Amino acid sequence: DAKTTQPPSMDCAEGRAANLPCNHSTISGNEYVYWYRQIHSQGPQYIIHGLKNNETNEMASLIITEDRKSSTLILPHATLRDTAVYYCPLQDMRFGAGTRLTVKP
Amino acid sequence: DAGVTQSPTHLIKTRGQQVTLRCSPKSGHDTVSWYQQALGQGPQFIFQYYEEEERQRGNFPDRFSGHQFPNYSSELNVNALLLGDSALYLCASSFWTVNTGELFFGEGSRLTVL
Numbered sequence: 001d002a003k004t005t006q007p008p009s010m011d012c013a014e015g016r017a018a019n020l021p022c023n024h025s026t027i028s029g030n031e032y033v034y035w036y037r038q039i040h041s042q043g044p045q046y047i048i049h050g051l052k053n054n055e056t057n058e059m060a061s062l063i064i065t066e067d068r069k070s071s072t073l074i075l076p077h078a079t080l081r082d083t084a085v086y087y088c089p090l091q092d093m094r095f096g097a098g099t100r101l102t103v104k105p
Numbered sequence: 106d107a108g109v110t111q112s113p114t115h116l117i118k119t120r121g122q123q124v125t126l127r128c129s130p131k132s133g134h135d136t137v138s139w140y141q142q143a144l145g146q147g148p149q150f151i152f153q154y155y156e157e158e159e160r161q162r163g164n165f166p167d168r169f170s171g172h173q174f175p176n177y178s179s180e181l182n183v184n185a186l187l188l189g190d191s192a193l194y195l196c197a198s199s200f201w202t203v204n205t206g207e208l209f210f211g212e213g214s215r216l217t218v219l
Contacts, residue, residue: 032205043195043210087147093208095147
C-alpha cells in the first residue's frame with residue numbers, strides 16, 4: 001500500500017501557481033519523495049524528486065518540510081496542459097490515488 | 106532513443122482465458138516493473154524484475170506471473186482471467202543500480218475482460 005496521502009482533487013486558474021500537497025508522515029530517513037503526473041490514461045511521467053532540500057527543475061519546484069513528513073509540488077504558472085492526476089510515491093514506488101488537478105481558463 | 110514500448114495496446118479477452126502482455130524497456134535500462142491501474146485509481150504495483158528474477162512483488166495472486174529475458178524485455182502473464190482484471194497494465198523501466206532514479210513508463214496495455 002502507498003505510504004502517502006493526497007487530496008483527491010484541486011482546481012487552479014490558468015497562469016497562477018498550483019500547489020499540490022502530499023503527506024508522508026512515516027517516511028524513512030533516507031527515503032526520497034517522487035512526483036509523477038498522468039494525463040488522460042497515458043503512462044505516468046516523472047516530474048521531480050527530492051530527499052531533504054528543496055528542488056527545482058524546468059517543470060516544477062518541490063518543497064519538503066524540515067521534518068520531511070510532507071511536501072508540496074509547485075507548478076509556478078499553470079497552463080491548461082497541466083491538467084492531470086499528480087502522484088507522490090516514495091522510493092518504494094507504490095502509488096496512491098493521486099490528486100486530480102484541473103487548470104481552468 | 107526509444108522509450109518504453111508495450112504491446113498490444115488494447116485487447117479483449119473472456120473470463121477464464123489467459124493473456125500475455127509484453128514490454129521493452131528504455132534503452133540501457135535493466136529493470137522492469139509492472140503495474141495494474143483500474144479505472145479511476147492509481148497504479149498498483151504488481152512485481153519487479155531484474156536479472157531475469159522477480160525481485161519484489163505486490164499484493165497480487167499467483168495468477169499473475171512474469172518473466173524477464175536476457176535482453177531485459179519482459180512479459181506479464183495473467184491466467185484464469187476475472188472481470189476484475191480489466192485494467193490498464195503499465196510497464197516501467199529503470200536502472201537497478203540507481204535506486205534513486207525515476208521510472209520511465211510505457212503507454213500501457215488496456216485489457217478488457219468480458
